[in-house]
Amino acid sequence: xxxxxxxxxxxxxxxxxxxxxxxxxxxxxxxxxxxxxxxxxxxxxxxxxxxxxxxxxxxxxxxxxxxxxxxxxxxxxxxxxxxxxxxxxxxxxxxxxxxxxxxxxxxxxxxxxxxxxxxxxxxxxxxxxxxxxxxxxxxxxxxxxxxxxxxxxxxxxxxxxxxxxxxxxxxxxxxxxxxxxxxxxxxxxxxxxxxxxxxxxxxxxxxxxxxxxxxxxxxxxxxxxxxxxxxxxxxxxxxxxxxxxxxxxxxxxxxxxxxxxxxxxxxxxxxxxxxxxxxxxxxxxxxxxxxxxxxxxxxxxxxxxxxxxxxxxxxxxxxxxxxxxxxxxxxxxxxxxxxxxxxxxxxxxxxxxxxxxxxxxxxxxxxxxxxxxxxxxxxxxxxxxxxxxxxxxxxxxxxxxxxxxxxxxxxxxxxxxxxxxxxxxxxxxxxxxxxxxxxxxxxxxxxxxxxxxxxxxxxxxx
Numbered sequence: 001x002x003x004x005x006x007x008x009x010x011x012x013x014x015x016x017x018x019x020x021x022x023x024x025x026x027x028x029x030x031x032x033x034x035x036x037x038x039x040x041x042x043x044x045x046x047x048x049x050x051x052x053x054x055x056x057x058x059x060x061x062x063x064x065x066x067x068x069x070x071x072x073x074x075x076x077x078x079x080x081x082x083x084x085x086x087x088x089x090x091x092x093x094x095x096x097x098x099x100x101x102x103x104x105x106x107x108x109x110x111x112x113x114x115x116x117x118x119x120x121x122x123x124x125x126x127x128x129x130x131x132x133x134x135x136x137x138x139x140x141x142x143x144x145x146x147x148x149x150x151x152x153x154x155x156x157x158x159x160x161x162x163x164x165x166x167x168x169x170x171x172x173x174x175x176x177x178x179x180x181x182x183x184x185x186x187x188x189x190x191x192x193x194x195x196x197x198x199x200x201x202x203x204x205x206x207x208x209x210x211x212x213x214x215x216x217x218x219x220x221x222x223x224x225x226x227x228x229x230x231x232x233x234x235x236x237x238x239x240x241x242x243x244x245x246x247x248x249x250x251x252x253x254x255x256x257x258x259x260x261x262x263x264x265x266x267x268x269x270x271x272x273x274x275x276x277x278x279x280x281x282x283x284x285x286x287x288x289x290x291x292x293x294x295x296x297x298x299x300x301x302x303x304x305x306x307x308x309x310x311x312x313x314x315x316x317x318x319x320x321x322x323x324x325x326x327x328x329x330x331x332x333x334x335x336x337x338x339x340x341x342x343x344x345x346x347x348x349x350x351x352x353x354x355x356x357x358x359x360x361x362x363x364x365x366x367x368x369x370x371x372x373x374x375x376x377x378x379x380x381x382x383x384x385x386x387x388x389x390x391x392x393x394x395x396x397x398x399x400x401x402x403x404x405x406x407x408x409x410x411x412x413x414x415x416x417x418x419x420x421x422x423x424x425x426x427x428x429x430x431x432x433x434x435x436x437x438x439x440x441x442x443x444x445x446x447x448x449x450x451x452x453x454x455x456x457x458x459x460x461x462x
Contacts (some may be wrong), residue, residue, distance in 0.1 A: 031081075032079040032081040032117040033055050033057075033117050033119065035079065035097075036055070036077045036079050036097065036117060036118075036119035037050070037053075037055075037119055039077055039097065039119075040053065040075075040077055040119055040121050043075075044075075044121060048121060052121070052122055053119060053120060053121050053122070054119075054120055054122075055117065055118065055119050055120070056117070056118045056120070057115070057116070057117050057118075058115070058116050058118075059113070059114070059115050060083075060085065060108070060110035060113065060114045060115070060116065061110070061113060062110065062111065062112050062113055063109075063110070063111065064109070064110050065107070065108070065109045065110075066106075066107065066108040066109075067107065068105055068106065068107040068200045069105070069106055069107075070103065070104075070105055070167050070170075070171075071100050071101070071102060071103065071104045071105075071106055071163075072102070072103070072167070073102075073120050073122055074102055074120055074121050074122035075099065075100070075101055075102060075120070075121045076099070076100040076101075076118055076119070076120045076121075077097055077098070077099055077100075077118070077119045077120075077121075078092075078097065078098045078099075078100060078116055078117070078118045079095075079096070079097045079098075079116065079117050079118075079119075080092050080093065080094050080095065080096055080097075080114060080115070080116055081094070081115040081116065081117055082094055082113070082114055082115040083110060083111075083112045083113055083114030083115065084110075084111060084112065084114065085108055085109065085110045085111075085114050085116060086108070086109045086110075086111070087106060087107070087108050088105070088106065088107055088196050088199070089199075101159075101160050101161075101163050101164065101193075102163060102164040102167070103163035103164035103165070103166055103167030103168070103237075104163040104167075104193065104196070104197065105163075105167075105196065105197045105199075105200045105201070107200070145175075145176060146176070147176065147226075147227045147228060147247060147251075148176050148177070148178065148225065148226040148227050148228075149174065149176065149177045149178075149226050149227070149228045149229070149230065149243050149247060150177070150178050150179075150180055150224035150225060150226030150228070150229050150230070151169045151172075151177060151178070151179050151180070151229075151230050151232065151238075151243070152180045152181075152182070152217065152220035152221060152224055152229060152230065152231040152232070153165055153166065153169065153179060153180070153181045153182070153220075153232055153233075153234050154182055154184060154213060154216045154217055154220065154231070154232070154233055154234055155181060155182065155183050155184065155186060155190050155191075155194065155234035156183070156184040156185065156186050156190070156213075156216075156234070157186045157187060157188050157190060158186075158188075158190055158234050158235045159186075159188045159189040159190045159192075159193055161234065161235040161357065162181075162190050162193055162194060162234045162235070163193055163197060164237050165232065165233075165234045165235065165236060165237050166179060166181070166194070166197055166204065166234075167237075168237035168238040168239075168240070168242075169232075169238065170201055170203065170204075171240045172238070172240060172241070172242065172243045172244065173240055173241045173243075173244045174241075174243040174244040174247060177203060177226075177243060178203050178205065178224070178225065178226060179201075179203050179204045179205070180205050180207065180220045180223055180224050181194050181198075181204060181205065181206045181207070181220075181234070182206075182207045182208070182209055182216040182217070182219050182220040183206065183207070183208050183209070183216075184209055184210060184211065184212065184213065184215075184216040185208075185209070185210030190234075191206070191208065194206050205223065207219055207220065207223055211326075212326060212328065213328075213331065214324045214325060214326055214327065214331050215326060217231050217307065217324060218321060218324050221317065221320060221321060221324075222321070226314070227313065227314055228246075228247060228250065228311060228312065228313050228314070229311070229312055229313075229314075229317065229320070230243070230246070230308075230310075230311050231307055231308055231310070232308045232354070233308060233356075235357045236308065236354060236355055236356050236357050237354075237355050237357075238353060238354060238355070239351075239352075239353045239354075239355075241353075242260075242353035242354065245260070245284075245349055245351055245353060246258050246260060246311040246349055246353065247311075248285075249284070249285045249347055249348075249349040250311065250313065250347070252285055253285055253287055253345055253347045254344065254345050255287070255313075255343065255344065255345040255346060255347040256312060256313040256315045256316050256339075256342075256343035256344045256345065256346070257310060257311070257312045257313070257316065257339050257340065257343035257346040257347065258310075258311040258312075258346075258347050258348070258349050259278045259288075259303070259309050259310055259311075259336075259346070259347075259348055259349070260278065260309060260311065260348070260349040260350075260351060260352075260353045260354065261275070261276055261277040261278060261349070261350060261351055261352040261353060261354075262275075262276055262304075262309060262352055262353070262354040262355065262356055263275045263276070263352045263354075263355055263356070264355075264356050264358050265355050265356065265357050265358065266358055266359050267357050267358065267359045268359045272355075275352050276304065276352070277348075277350045277351075277352065278303055278309075278348040278349075278350065279348040279350055281348075281350065282350075283350065284349060284350050284351060285347065285348075285349060285350075286347060286348045286350060287345060287346070287347050287348075288300070288340070288346040288347060288348060291395075291397035291398065292397070294397075294400060294443045294444075294445060295445060296397075297397055297398075297400035297401045297404060298400070298404050298445055298446075300340070300401050301400075301401045301402075301403075301404030301405045301408065302404075302408070305332055305333050305335075305336040305337070305405065306332045306336070307331075307332040307335050307336070308354060308356075309336075309354065310335070310336060310339055311349075312339055312343065313343075315343075315344065316339055316342050316343050319338050319339060319342040319390070320335065320338070320339060322338070322390060323335045323338035323339070323386075323387075323390050325382065325383065325386040327379045327382055327383055327386075328375075328379060329371065329375070329376055329379035329380070329383075330379050330380050330382075330383035330409075331379075331383065333383045333384075333387055333402075333405065334383060334386045334387035334390055337387055337390070337391075337398060337401060337402060337405075338387070338390040338391075340398065340401075341390070341391060341392065341395060341398050373413070373417065373421045373424060373425070374424075376413065377424065377425070377428050380406075380409060380410075380428070380432075381428065381431070381432065384402065384406060384432050384435065385435075387402055388402070388435060396437070396439075396440060396443070399436055399437065399440055400440060400443060400444070402436075403433065403436060403440065403444065403449065403453070404449070406429065406432050406433070407429070407448075407449045407452065410425050410426075410428065410429045413425050414426070429452055429456075430452070430455055430456045431456075432456075433452060433453050433455075433456035433457070434456040434457065436453075436456075438457040440453070441453050441454060441457065
């Protein structure tokens, strides 16, 4: 007897089991349910909680169609107990199982009378986010209706997460958006899932590249047509009201750049943690400190400098493109600092609008401890050189921000290094600090960083 096929909703096979043990088993809805529960338990292990899951059964008449819907419920295993149905244009025969992940768009049609059974494993309730802010005033929202926002999504080998990211983009309360997705050479079913969703929503535009993360971001930004841009990773997701709040902050403060808050999501235990906000001020909308006070440079350097926390206008699009460099580490340092420097009225939106998925297999941040010190140092050196190349002349304030950032990065590495490796980090700090004007010594705050800077500029202080 043929193998039992377990496929994803785009038609790709995700597993295969010999069905000798299931001969005749998948002929009754109740028996299909038992199999689907076992499959869910095997897939999710100890994360599977049977009381949270639920099973739905449905008989479809010949020609009946279940209109396209977003799967907001969690991961769903759908088995065909009788007949044949078509899911997103893919025929699914009796005895076959389809896996439907969070955020995926699903449309089902039955040519003949069919029976389907669906077992749903919901996400923990924490995944249903609520906005912490008061609703945006209608008159302010109306101001922005003519502004188009491009959300650029970078995807690589994340077939079980990309749909969740895309649905968070499509569900934005602000309607005038486009979603530019760049598949960075995925070898799994990521691209087919994106294509499946694009059939149901014309705002999704898929491009293919195999250029690394920043190369893919550059492709996305070059194809985007918005007035404002946001670049996100395809395994993370946004609050439904994220674009609305970012855009309103940009319009209210006449800002070319808005940085916003985020939290971390542990993909293993499904818990949220690490809520981080860009400013200690209690107001939702806050202008960044003006580049006049030296102590503000140290404060800005303490912020996360990742690319996805920047919402920026077309006025600084060219600066963003120039700042992107082909590095595997520290590639977001020149991006954020260049935008801070070139943007008019850079601002903060003090809401956690972005949800950063951690503890996912294959994630760069998860395997950071496996990266060699030599590779980290080479990337940091190239990143600093590229960042300095983006600065205009006499930008002492942003030179200070970069100095503090370098000090933070290398101090962290020294805390986990010893011996020859620690010596190489100290040598790199001296080498990097020597690239900055010696006159900055008197403006640095903190004895430790002053000592390092003096070592890089012997006899260069007044």
